[in-house]
Amino acid sequence: MTRKELGLIVNPVAGLGGRVGLKGSDGAEIQRRAKELGAEPRAQERTLEALSKLGGLEDLQIVTYPAEMGADAVRAAGWEPTVIGDITPGRTTAGDTQQAARRMMEMGVDLLLFAGGDGTARDIYEAVGLEQPALGIPAGVKIHSAVYATNPVSAGELARLYLQGRVASLREAEVMDIDEEAFRRGSLQARLYGYLRVPFRPSLVQSQKVPSAGEAASLGGIAEDVAEKMEPGVLYIIGPGTTTRAIAQELGLEKTLLGVDVVESGQWSVDRDRRAARLVAADANEAQLLALLDEHEDKAKIIVTPIGGQGYLFGRGNQQISPRVIERVGRENITVVSTPGKLHVLGSRPLLVDTGDREVDELLSGYLMVVTGYNERAVRRVATDGSNQTHRGDFHLV
Amino acid sequence: MSRNIMEERYDGGKPRLRRFHQARWDEPIIFELSREGQRGILLPEVEPGIRDVAGDVLDTLPEGLRRAAPPALPELSQPQVLRHYDRLSQENLGTDLNIDVGQGTCTMKYSPKINDRLARSPKMAELHPLQDEATLQGILEVMYRFEEILKSISGMDRFSLQPAAGSVAIYVNASIIRAYHASRGEAGQRDEIITTIFSHPSNAACAQTAGLKVITLYPDEDGYPDLEALKAAVSERTAGLMITNPEDTGIYNPRIAEFVQIVHEAGGLCAYDQANANGILGITRAREAGFDLCHFNLHKTFSAPHGCGGPGAGAVGATQALARFLPVPLVAFDGERYHLDWDRPDTIGKIGPFYGNAPVVLKAYAWAMSLGAEGLREVAEIAVLNNNYLMKKVLGIPGASAPYAEGKRRIEQVRYSWQGLAEDTGVHSEELGLRTADFGVHYWTSHHPYVVPEPCTLEPTESYTKDELDEYADILAHVAQEARVDPELVKTAPHRSTIHSIEHEPLDDPERWAVTWRAYRRKTKSYPRGGE
Incomplete structure (x- = not known):
């Protein structure tokens, strides 16, 4: 197998607002309030669940950002990552996510795996558009975007199949988000922000009897x-x-x-x-x-x-x-x-x-x-x- | 002290799972075994006396019939050929070898061997369809009498046995619907066929092939074909309804008569795909539900072997009003002689060569005659009983479900879903099916349209004993449990099979797939034996 490179970005505050009923985690003020209310991010554990499915990829190199933006999770999963970039732990921003995505694309990673919610998907889309194959690990409060797998395990599994070449096709999947400010006031307005190219397997169980068109x-x-x-x-x-x-x-x-x-x-x-x-x-x-x-x-x-x-x-x-x-x-x-x-x-x-x-x-x-x-x-x-x-x-x- | 071999197969009175292991011969493809000059038979030289009189026998053949070069057949001795095919026969899980309930929708029932012998007997095998009718009276009588049986089973008035398969028969249905509207001057206007998403997909495909448009109905909230959607779909453009019942989920449409009525009122015809007839033989008839056309698969419902064990045969039935459109020739009887009736001016034409797959018709006829009317009904009753017995056991396995019309019985098959198990374990239906091969059975995950997640369609037919169904269900339960405790074991299966896993993507890639040795060598550019 040829060497494969996986880029990994974790939005460490994804999911922060959910358990304390804040309907999202965008913005520093909300993140501060969420922490006051005792919220804990879910992104690390969810990323670990996904990474646990990458076993069997012998010659895999994982490129990631420092500390809670990926390196912690990769090490916890038993891999030694190539760590790039520079962050202020505890105070990461959407700008960090975008910067990370851009750099990983420039390095030519085969797949960009990211953990977060709709806001994270928007950041990734802003940075890489349709150029970089990407896939989301659902960890956020809001998941309207079709770029996320149904659960972290599926995300890990699909990433593995894609890196192994067992899933070759990509499709354009929607990056959706709602206006969080309006949402917290009780009004739901979802917008389509763009598309990411995600690995696509119409059906893992597709039989060979009738090849689908x-x-x-x-x-x-x-x-x-x-x-x-x-x-x-x-x-x-x-x-x-x-x-x-x-x-x-x-x-x-x-x-x-x-x-x-x-x-x-x-x-x-x-x-x-x-x-x-x-x-x-x-x-x-x-x-x-x-x-x-x-x-x-x-x-x-x-x-x-x-x-x-x-x-x-x-x-x-x-x-x-x-x-x-x-x-x-x-x-x-x-x-x-x-x-x-x-x-x-x-x-x-x-x-x-x-x-x-x-x-x-x-x-x-x-x-x-x-x-x-x-x-x-x-x-x-x-x-x-x-x-x-x-x-x-x-x-x-x- | 002697061991009790029977006790070894039981654990606390319950049978253990079979300790199965399949042969693995690593057998090459027969072309790879070929060596130049090897021969299975050496023909003796022609004796001079004969040659002097007959000359070179090739000279008696017309120039155009002679090959320029001999065919590129593999060159092997007889025992090599024998070993080759015996080895291959050990490397499969054919229908005579396993509890073959895993090919739902295929109705893999037992085909009595005596019927194969009948079809292979010289009386049958040496017939040629171009013989004079006077010398074909026996097989024509069989076809005529079998048509009578089908008429009785369906309530239809005439049958054509010409279609070579179920989908060919469905194409005949679509063609007759088209011809009927053309005969009334409505060919351009009525061109929409309505079907359901869980009808056999050939209905949509054949309607399209016949130049018609297709409207597909999805199930209603209760999981049955949606009557309100049908009402929204019919119009003055409706050509007809082409529908399977029970559907490929095993769900019987309880409002089928209403469906037919609505389409009739809109001016359309109704064609009944009876590929799933095994659970309703002698119980319901197409005629009483109001259908104008129907078809049966003789290679499924009527026991003749299916698919690769084939060939197949489809039979199309029509009401008196539509019989004039059936393919030619039909088999007729004038009270003394059987003959082929070609004089049918409104026919849609021929759908295949000659008048049908005669050996398959003979097997189906023999099977039906050996059972009689009561026996056919008993076939259906046992098939339904077996299916619902197996369903009860499968649905007892944590993580298994039968989506749509939940809690309701099924007719002769069930499309199950392992979604619950997949969510708990990450193990997919396909992987479960492959793991069952380690216990000497298998299933395939069922086909188009992939609406049911993590699907698995089982159809036990009437051919298996309660013990065999128990064994199959025990294997499923065991494998499902393995998925919970050791998912990697299941995901890397099969382990005790001839071939452990194959790459799937080339099978979907026209650039790489190859169904012949020649195509394989061309596409892989591999010429291991010296090239070309």
Whole structure:
């Protein structure tokens, strides 16, 4: 086996706020209050659980930051790490996390493993974007991001499989976070901040009898189906996500990954075997969407995909498509797209809507067709998010 | 003092787990054993007297039929060939060797050996489908009579035995649905097939292959096919319903008649995939549920060996109204002679060569005749009893569950989940299945669509005794317990098997997979015997 390098970053204060009911640990003031309330971080023990699964990797080098940002945990797990960087123990910051991630990427680590919550995932995303394969060990209070494995053991195991080359594929997984300040006041607003490339094994138990077509093939089929059925002269309000991005690519357009883009559909071009389309607005906000609807006399359709494993259609990561936009476009003009894999994770749980407007949520409830491939649809139930609970980003490691 | 060999196999009155160990011959591929010039048979030189009269026998063959070079067959002696295949036979866990309940959805029942002998007898083996009908009266009579049996089991009016497999039969169903709507001038309008996520996936695949669109329903909150979702899915574009019942989870859709009614009211046809018929033979019929079409797998439900032990055979049944679309030829009887009926102008055409896999039909016919109507019903009853007995035992193992319609009985199989155990131990279903191979059994983790986490589908059929089912359940319980106390032992299994583990990724990689020796050498660029 060739030598493999693993970068490890622990956010030592991740999870600090959870047990004392502070709904997050971002900010020095909250961390101080949490400690006063007797909180203890969970990051070290969770990192140890994950590292315990790396046994069997003979020629592994672990690069990490000093003390509680990784070196302590690596030594406790029985490895001797290469320690880089410089921190003030007991007073580490988000800046330390970002700096560590950047340096490890520059050193060319094969995988960046990090322990934390949504805030940590955002820091990693800020530092490395889509360039560095990364994977999260869930240790934080808030885990909305799909970059985290379901538990530390799964994270360790997936990291091992990836470093061994037994899992080769990567997928772009959502980095989500809520506004902690608003959350502590009782208002839940989740935003999509970006994507990290994480190791992906659709199913560890996948049998060899029926090789599955895979994510890429599903995305291509969905994009082709939607592009083929577009109507000329109609505005398409396209929500964020990798599935919707594939549709834009099919149309020959660049899509902002996190924003809501608006496209006007043209005629099908037989020569180019492609539908003509024009980008009307990139990363549009609600006001822009409403203005465009005025211009086009509401001749518009919405294309959205459920976010991550949570199954939210509206109200998470695409709030620009507001209740007023939805009302004016109309339920019958909403196209929901999703790879089958994303639906399977939901089992028989419904897709969720939480637009902030009860009547619009009710309007959206019931059964909706979901485009799952070329000429393939699934019928899924849509329900209002009655619980207002945080839903954990579901990492598909089964 | 003599030992009591029987007592060694028991522990406190309870049988111990089998001390199994599989043979490991490290047997090369037969092409690697080849040495130039080795021969199994040396043909005698042609005697001059014969050669003078007959000339070179190759000259009697037309030019176009002669090979330019001999085929690249391996060159071995007879005893080498014998040893090679005997060794390979010791290196598998074939259906005649193990308690083969682990291939759920495959209905691995016992196929009586006498039926194989019937199919291999010269009377059958030396027939050729291009013979004149007058000389095929025996097998045509068998096919005709077997069609009568299937009509009685299903309530349908006509059957075609031409499909060579279950999926081929399902493709016929899709083609007939398409042809029916075309005949009414609605070909362009009605092009949507509705199915369920736990129906056999061939229904969605074959509908697509036939150029139709597919709408998939997910289970409702109780775990049954969602009737409200069906109501949301039907429209004037509905071509039909293609559905398995019981589904691949073993769950029987109790509202199947309502499903059919809703689709009929929308103007669609209903096709019943009866691949899972082993638990309902003689109990429910496609006709009474209102279906227009159905199909059976003769290589599963009717005992003819499945898959690699095949070949398979599918049988498609249709109501009188749709029989005109069935593939040609059908087997008919005019009161005196059996013949092949080609004169069917509305037929969808041929779905395979000739008129069916005759040896498979013969085995299925022999099996059904040996049981009779009452016997077939008893088959279903025992299969269901066995399955629910095994389910009770498996669900008693901590960490095992049967998702969807929890607490309800299953028909002939169960799709279990080891998610609870995996969460506790980090050991995955696939790894448990591999560890069972150390005790002489196996399971595969079941197939598409991978909705149930950590799956395992068991289907005990009617062929196993209570003791054998107990042994299988004991092995599962033992391995599940091992996962708790020594997970590494399970994760590195199998240990007592021919091959301990294989790399999976090349099997999913078109650049690397190889199903022939030639492809293997081309893709690995390995030419160990001197190159090409």
